[in-house]
Amino acid sequence: MTQIRREAAARREAGPALGGRRKARVEGFTLIEIMISIAVLAILVVGIYTALSASQSLYVTGVTRQEIQERVRRALEQIALELRQGSSGLGAGISFATAGSAGDETVTFCMCTGFAASFPTWSSPITISTINGDGEADNGVDDNNNRMVDERKVVRTQTGRPDKLLADNLKEGSLRFTRTLTMGLVDRIQVDLTIQGIDSQGKIIEASGNVVVDLRNQ
């Protein structure tokens, strides 16, 4: 009798008589559930990677563009600094021409250096123009394999002075001097240019800028 009571108590403690297989099915995952979970996880990982990759690409491009814009700003600043003191065509000549097959414009002017007997004195002529980039020929082909085609340099030349590089990797044909005349004299010049660069992913980045220069010496 005591043995029967002990067995009954043991059955009560063991709980309802569920089979081992049924219990395992309630607590575990089926193969299909695991596969769906892996698929969802894979989609999430790919999505996060794509978003991060795009974000990094935008950052790299942004940094490169910022650097190029700074180079544009410096080049325009140097051109404007002397051009502002340039001759309007009355006391000394000012002339414009083209350089390169894409029509980069050049300007040749004299800079006012002071006054003598109430008349301005002028420097020897200064030319701002473009020349081929390193290893480039003006032929529509990327000769130096840097992805930019016929990129050019902006240079300042003056007799008796060493040539000065104002900007590198200029986009061909982007240097422009748009002038406003008053009574036949050059009164105002807008300088436009575009500089190129390559980001770390090999993409060409461009930045453009312009400056409006009022000639002081009429």
Ligand SMILES: [Ca+2]
């Ligand atoms: Ca090139």
Ligand SMILES: [Ca+2]
């Ligand atoms: Ca070329």
